[in-house]
Amino acid sequence: MQKKTVLVTGSTSGIGLAIAKAFAQQGYNLVFNGLETDGAQTAAAVAEEYGIDYLFDPANMLDPEALRTLIGQAEQKFGGIDVLVNNAGIQYVSPIVDFPEEKWDAIIGINLTAPFHLIKAVWPTMKNRQFGRIINIVSAHGLVASEFKSAYVAAKHGLVGLTKTAALEGATCGITANAICPGYVKTPLVDQQIAAQAQVHQISEKDVVEKVILAKQAIKQFIPAESVAAMCLFLASEAAATLTGASLSIDGGWSAQ
Template identity: 80%
Template structure:
């Protein structure tokens, strides 16, 4: 099989980096993206470790023109983006009456609108080659809600709906679209939440994990990044050619309740 190319947003840390390493191990060409100051070095280190071709672009998900430029650069380098993984995301927690309007706009922009802009940009080449994979890292909050997360829940529900629409539009052209809906994943952002809530509730971090963060999950364990990466790898293959328009839960039983 000709070596395929994958673009992963937010891929220089957390879930995105785990996904990038999984694809690198399988020999894919990688387009990395992230806002970390050491993002280019992180991308280069992964590419060196797995001996793959790569490109790094620090495009901000809030700037549509930067996203179009990212896709143009990638297509000039590799010819076509075969797999787009919309992973970048941000969060803010606040009661609705206090929710900052600028946070609402930013969360919708990063978590939802960027997926639209990037999908639109990669679509013509995917359509022409009659192969494409659009994979979006949504959330359990794309299926269920939690209080104080109005923007995040709205954006993730929007991502699931967007995924279903492009699955229908892509079906005649060999393009599939699916959303992955994880529960809580142990990342640096979650570590900060654990520390903050431990201080607030006067609990240990282990107690916060079980009684607060994982309270709604039947399996009281954080979702491994490796599970999300493995699902992405499967969705990228020919074996997943008829799996499209799905919101795939990896949430420890959260959405089953």
């Protein structure tokens, strides 16, 4: 059987890297994407470790033409994208009245508009093959809101809606679309938030984790990136062929409250 190919955006660090490694372990061809300066080296190291074929492209999520080029290169090399994981995202925290408009535009662009462009670009080949898996890494903030995160919450709620629409349109041609909604995953970006909040609130990093970061989760633990990756593997599998349009929480009970 021909190997399947997965594209994971934002896959050279954090959650995206964990997802990429999980698919690599299963023998998928990998299309890596990321803006880190060592992104190409990270992609090469994963490919070598698991003995897979790969492509790395540092396409900026704010550049629709670069995204179309990314898909074109991947289709030329591998014949098509079987699994699209929209993972890349950014965050900014501020009251609405002070929220910088350029930050709003960037957050909506990367977290919502980029997935639209990528879904649109992979759709024709997926439809022609009568197979496709679209997996959007959303957030608990796609289901619930928090203060001072207007752009992020709006984008993630929008991504849930886009997921449902793609699921309905793909139902007759073998394409499924689902959203994974994690709570806080301990990544380098979250580590930075913890340190910054400790300084601002003049409390310990331990108190930041317990009283600020994980305050809304019933299970006071970070979500392992590997758990998100495992859910992606399931959604990409034949076992999930009839699971579509779902928003799957892995948030320690946050959205159950």
